[in-house]
Amino acid sequence: MNAPAFSVTHLKVACSNCNLRELCLPLGLSLNDIERLEELVATRKRVRRGESLFRAGDKFDSLYAVRLGFLKSTVMSTDGREQVTGFHMAGELVGMDGISSDKHTCDTIALEDTEVCVIPYDRIEEVASSVPALRNHFHRVMSREIVREHGVMLLLGSMHAEERLAAFLLNLSQRFESRGYSRSEFVLRMTRAEIGSFLGLKLETVSRVLSRFATEGLIEVKQKHVRILSPDGLRAIVSGQSGALCAD
Amino acid sequence: MNAPAFSVTHLKVACSNCNLRELCLPLGLSLNDIERLEELVATRKRVRRGESLFRAGDKFDSLYAVRLGFLKSTVMSTDGREQVTGFHMAGELVGMDGISSDKHTCDTIALEDTEVCVIPYDRIEEVASSVPALRNHFHRVMSREIVREHGVMLLLGSMHAEERLAAFLLNLSQRFESRGYSRSEFVLRMTRAEIGSFLGLKLETVSRVLSRFATEGLIEVKQKHVRILSPDGLRAIVSGQSGALCAD
DNA sequence: CGTTTCGTTGAAGAGTGTCAAGGCCAGTGG
DNA sequence: CCACTGGCCTTGACACTCTTCAACGAAACG
Secondary structure, three states: OOOOHHHHHHHHHHHHHOOOHHHHOOOOOOHHHHHHHHHHOOEEEEEOOOOEEEOOOOEOOEEEEEEEEEEEEEEEOOOOOEEEEEEEEOOOEEOHHHOOOOEOOOEEEEEEEEEEEEEEHHHHHHHHHHOHHHHHHHHHHHHHHHHHHHHHHHHHHHOOHHHHHHHHHHHHHHHHHOOOOOOOEEEOOOOHHHHHHHHOOOHHHHHHHHHHHHHOOOEEEEOOEEEEOOHHHHHHHHOOOOOOOOOO | OOOOHHHHHHHHHHHHHOOOHHHHOOOOOOHHHHHHHHHHOOEEEEEOOOOEEEOOOOEOOEEEEEEEEEEEEEEEOOOOOEEEEEEEEOOOEEOHHHOOOOEOOOEEEEEEEEEEEEEEHHHHHHHHHHOHHHHHHHHHHHHHHHHHHHHHHHHHHHOOHHHHHHHHHHHHHHHHHHOOOOOOEEEOOOOHHHHHHHHOOOHHHHHHHHHHHHHOOOEEEEOOEEEEOOHHHHHHHHOOOOOOOOOO
């Protein structure tokens, strides 16, 4: 009923040596707890660029920890409007939308070739009952997702196009940095249309604003390649200091 | 170290008889489980209109189940922009934002005199280890919040003012109905500015759109009092069938 | 009963969306 | 290797939605 021994062994090594440890695990877990955590991970799964990890309506039975790659999640309204709700990178946990109704409510699609750890949800429930540190960590991860979405709501509800883009670039920058990549130079794995969908803008607006940032010397853009020249400039924009008509 | 006995007794009765049972509890809990649940609730707390249940930065130690009343949650950016992230009514659980960092990240404020059950988080953690049904229910509630926020992102990211308002009214209508109130006639507890903040619109726009709905015979509005005359009309608007330039 | 908060409405303007044309780039097949 | 193709991106001109500013009216509150 459990995964075959070779698999568990294989993954034990992989999990406690995984360089995503700090992102995906609770800091301060005991070795013992980490062993319990490793029991969670049943298998790995590869998702090639363009393919889906899961789709809205699919039965929910696992969460997924991104090992490498890049994904987007999208929700669709009944009348066909699509909204990107997030982009996911290594160390992040996806699929939590499915817990509420045993069905996934969004599509999650790889934007580049991706590998995830499959974590069957019933095992999480089991381990949650016996390992307080893991249970607590899991709750924090879900809560963090709620807080993240509050931030997106703030962005969508109260920011202008330039502010949204600046916030978006800074967010990506910070996430790349915390994964050991450059914070000033990176490749956008998503299209302008996907950025626009996430930020509540049209792709033309995204393109225009990026061009404007470039002419103002804040960034360099060449297709999907971005270099941030003035993070402070971007931060100023996020804070509404741009043209500054806002003496509110 | 526990709440005084009289309090527990008092609440035991109150909790299993609470008419919010179906909203706030997992259906199909055993009587035994319900007793365990009742141990969770330490106290009640009243929050008068205009006062806060908690504020961003406050230490997190409890979740709150709304017994009666109406609240809003708001997040604030560093530069002072405010965004309403949700409105909460009887039977809903608030405060989950605080789990991730042991601090609340939003303000939650009563829009009318409100009473909540205070649920210390460390007790939730305790009970979560021993009562699978409650643990699972708790996970579902958090997941449902994530899904709800996806819906708000869809609204903020891809809908026009009329569509947002129509969706908002239908959502309220449905929530009132599931609490036994009229689905067609209710009082808005929040101001136009608060609706606007939630929907990413200015208060004038909210006012104008409501007036337009009224002249079109979809609703009646008189200040905070709203009567829905044509839910189907509103649904058509949400689906983008309004003027219908969208042959996309 | 005055004061304050909240709501409505109008006119003008800013910010994005829409539509359209063209450029860049990677992959494909000749 | 080159031309072709299709997807993605950029840019311009124009339309439209929503915001801004302003004035006024209505309700709530001490």
